Amino acid sequence: MLAARRLTWARVRWENGSVDSYPYIWLRDNCQCPKCYHPVSLARRVLLKDLDLSVNCVDIKLSNTGEEVEMLWTDGHQGTYDAHWLHERAFRGPKPAPHDREFRLKQQLWGREMQDKLPRISFPDIIHDDHSLLNFLESLEVMGVVLVSDVPCEIDQIYSFAKRIGHLRPTHYGETFNVYSRMDPNNLAYTGDSLDMHTDLPCLATKPEIQMLHVIKQFIGEGGDTMITDGFHAASKFKKNNPEYFDTLANTLIEFVDRGH
Numbered sequence: 680m681l682a683a684r685r686l687t688w689a690r691v692r693w694e695n696g697s698v699d700s701y702p703y704i705w706l707r708d709n710c711q712c713p714k715c716y717h718p719v720s721l722a723r724r725v726l727l728k729d730l731d732l733s734v735n736c737v738d739i740k741l742s743n744t745g746e747e748v749e750m751l752w753t754d755g756h757q758g759t760y761d762a763h764w765l766h767e768r769a770f771r772g773p774k775p776a777p778h779d780r781e782f783r784l785k786q787q788l789w790g791r792e793m794q795d796k797l798p799r800i801s802f803p804d805i806i807h808d809d810h811s812l813l814n815f816l817e818s819l820e821v822m823g824v825v826l827v828s829d830v831p832c833e834i835d836q837i838y839s840f841a842k843r844i845g846h847l848r849p850t851h852y853g854e855t856f857n858v859y860s861r862m863d864p865n866n867l868a869y870t871g872d873s874l875d876m877h878t879d880l881p882c883l884a885t886k887p888e889i890q891m892l893h894v895i896k897q898f899i900g901e902g903g904d905t906m907i908t909d910g911f912h913a914a915s916k917f918k919k920n921n922p923e924y925f926d927t928l929a930n931t932l933i934e935f936v937d938r939g940h
């Protein structure tokens with residue numbers, strides 16, 4: 680890596696010949712030295728009000744056999760920048776954030792062809808085996824749904840499951856809620872009626888990210904089946920076939936209100 684001064688930008692030439700430029704003010708603002716960036720809590724310490732907008736670079740040089748750039752500033756401060764850190768943050772136009780680029784898995788859209796092929800993992804495996812837990816989480820990220828089998832038919836099991844993957848976020852229904860037919864239903868879910876396809880709680884500011892449904896007692900007889908579908912698949916098909924209608928739906932403000940409770 681070669682580094683050179685150029686007006687108010689630092690130009691960095693990489694081993695493969697490509698060049699990236701970094702504004703001085705950005706470099707000073709994002710100095711990674713322990714005075715400017717807390718090495719343990721991984722948080723910046725430079726306050727915006729203390730940043731001198733006219734700061735300039737006095738000296739710039741490579742160190743640690745090209746693995747680092749050292750910069751001396753007009754305010755007397757000296758900062759060191761790691762090559763990998765700089766490379767990750769190069770200004771090259773829009774691109775996915777590093778987390779999305781490196782860790783996020785690609786969603787798989789699915790339709791009826793997946794009817795009997797949805798990922799299925801056993802509850803005891805998820806609880807006791809880290810590999811199965813990872814398999815569950817990755818399948819959920821890719822497919823949006825995973826069938827968990829062999830869960831004991833007891834109400835509290837949902838807590839052990841939730842604890843294994845994160846924590847429960849309460850809503851106005853509480854941390855969990857039970858769905859069964861009631862005499863005085865205040866929500867269609869508490870009736871014996873069939874529910875149409877829907878997304879739960881889109882009216883919330885922080886919408887549910889993962890929803891867990893635990894079948895404890897299956898209705899014997901006609902009905903009571905669970906239906907699931909891939910909303911992203913439906914939306915992408917709809918967008919492709921009816922772009923104008925999709926646009927209208929996507930850009931028309933609608934008030935979502937949950938009148939039941």
Ligand SMILES: [Zn+2]
Binds near residue numbers: 710712716757
């Ligand atoms: Zn610093």
